Each structure stands twice: as structure tokens, then as C-alpha cells.
Amino acid sequence: MQGHKPHRFGRAHGDFTGRRSHFYDVLARLVLRPVYRRIAADLAGTVPDDADVLDIGTGPGVLVLELARRRPDVKVTATDLSADMVERAERNLREVGERATARVADATDLPFEDGSFDLVVTSFSMHHWAEPEAAVPELARVLRPGGRLAVYDFRDAPFDRLTGAAGERGLFGGGTGERTLFDTGLFFKRRCERLVLSAQPSPSPSGEWRSRNA
Numbered sequence: 001m002q003g004h005k006p007h008r009f010g011r012a013h014g015d016f017t018g019r020r021s022h023f024y025d026v027l028a029r030l031v032l033r034p035v036y037r038r039i040a041a042d043l044a045g046t047v048p049d050d051a052d053v054l055d056i057g058t059g060p061g062v063l064v065l066e067l068a069r070r071r072p073d074v075k076v077t078a079t080d081l082s083a084d085m086v087e088r089a090e091r092n093l094r095e096v097g098e099r100a101t102a103r104v105a106d107a108t109d110l111p112f113e114d115g116s117f118d119l120v121v122t123s124f125s126m127h128h129w130a131e132p133e134a135a136v137p138e139l140a141r142v143l144r145p146g147g148r149l150a151v152y153d154f155r156d157a158p159f160d161r162l163t164g165a166a167g168e169r170g171l172f173g174g175g176t177g178e179r180t181l182f183d184t185g186l187f188f189k190r191r192c193e194r195l196v197l198s199a200q201p202s203p204s205p206s207g208e209w210r211s212r213n214a
């Protein structure tokens with residue numbers, strides 16, 4: 001496990017089904033929305049025109065809803081291990097109509113063709129994944145050449161396990177990306193970080209990524 005301890009929040013609330021999914025949906029829409037707005041603003045300036053965006057561990061889908069609101073040209077696909085969460089996401093994403101779809105999927109087994117997405121994003125989910133390393137080949141596979149993976153999570157999430165697996169497998173340019181602090185405006189005591197990896201080897205994996213948040 002390379003020293004990774006599951007996040008305390010994750011241990012207490014690792015089950016996102018039933019009433020817990022209802023609770024998280026309310027929390028996401030009423031309390032955490034400013035966090036999703038910040039992340040969506042960070043992403044909105046960087047995704048290409050008419051991009052296809054995949055969110056993994058989407059929960060109630062509020063992040064991709066906020067992104068789709070900001071970028072009317074973008075299509076979003078929201079996925080989660082929990083069918084209850086997917087149901088919540090479907091409901092929340094109705095507002096953007098056919099530009100959004102939601103389906104059940106594990107980060108380690110994505111039901112999409114190779115090269116389907118320009119951006120894969122995941123927020124506050126990676127620290128719940130049982131095997132982050134096993135997700136790396138799937139994350140790389142579903143990205144188009146030049147596509148990007150953006151991971152937002154608490155600082156003690158297993159970012160190193162993702163980049164280590166990418167390095168071992170020669171994916172995402174060997175796992176050399178840009179990892180920076182990310183100010184969510186909330187979670188003051190738990191600092192958050194953003195990791196950006198490019199689907200293709202590049203001397204500057206984060207390329208033209210322009211954060212308005214850093």
C-alpha cells in the first residue's frame with residue numbers, strides 16, 4: 001500500500017449508497033457547490049472546443065453540471081461505482097439535457113472505447129479507490145492523444161500511487177505531471193491539490209493549463 005492511509009472522511013463515509021447518497025447529494029448541492037464552481041472554472045478555460053469530458057466518481061454530478069453550465073459546447077459523462085449516486089447525478093444533470101449522460105462504472109474498468117475523451121476529471125474520489133494503480137491504464141486508454149487527466153483531491157490522497165503506476169507502465173509521459181496546491185475556498189484545514197497529467201509524453205505535460213485558482 002506504499003504508506004497510503006485511506007482518508008478519515010473516506011473511512012467514515014466510504015459507502016455511497018442509499019441514505020448516504022441522499023445526504024451527499026444535499027451536501028454537494030447546498031454546501032460544497034462553491035468548491036465545484038472553483039474546479040469548473042479551473043477546467044472551463046482549458047478544455048478544447050466541443051470537448052468530451054469524463055468525470056470518474058462523480059457522486060451527484062455537481063462538478064460536471066457546473067462545467068456544462070460554463071461551457072455549452074462541452075459534453076459530459078458522469079460515472080460512479082454507486083448506482084444510487086448515478087441516479088442522483090442523472091437527476092441533477094437533467095438541466096443540460098442531452099449534453100450529459102451518467103452511468104455506473106469503476107475507475108478500473110471503464111465502459112468506453114479507446115480515445116473517447118479530451119479530459120478525464122475526478123474530484124475527491126481517488127482517495128476512495130481501492131487500487132488507484134489499477135485505474136491508471138484505463139484512465140490513459142480512454143483519453144484521446146493530447147488529452148488530459150485532472151485529479152483534485154485532499155493532499156494526503158494517494159497521488160504518488162497514480163504517478164508511480166504511470167511511471168512503471170510508461171503512461172502519461174511516465175507520470176511526470178504538474179501537482180499543485182488547489183484552493184477550494186473550503187476545507188481550510190485539509191489542503192487540496194490538483195494533479196494534471198497529459199495522455200502523451202511531453203516536456204511540459206500541463207502545457208497551456210492556465211489555472212485562475214493557483
Ligand SMILES: C[S@@+](CC[C@H](N)C(=O)[O-])C[C@H]1O[C@@H](n2cnc3c(N)ncnc32)[C@H](O)[C@@H]1O
Binds near residue numbers: 059105124130
Ligand atoms: C466523496 S465522493 C466524491 C463525489 C464527487 N466527485 C465530489 O467531488 O463531491 C466519492 C465518490 O467516489 C465513488 N467511488 C469510490 N470508488 C470508486 C471507484 N473505484 N470507481 C468509481 N467511483 C468510485 C464513490 O461511490 C463516491 O460517489
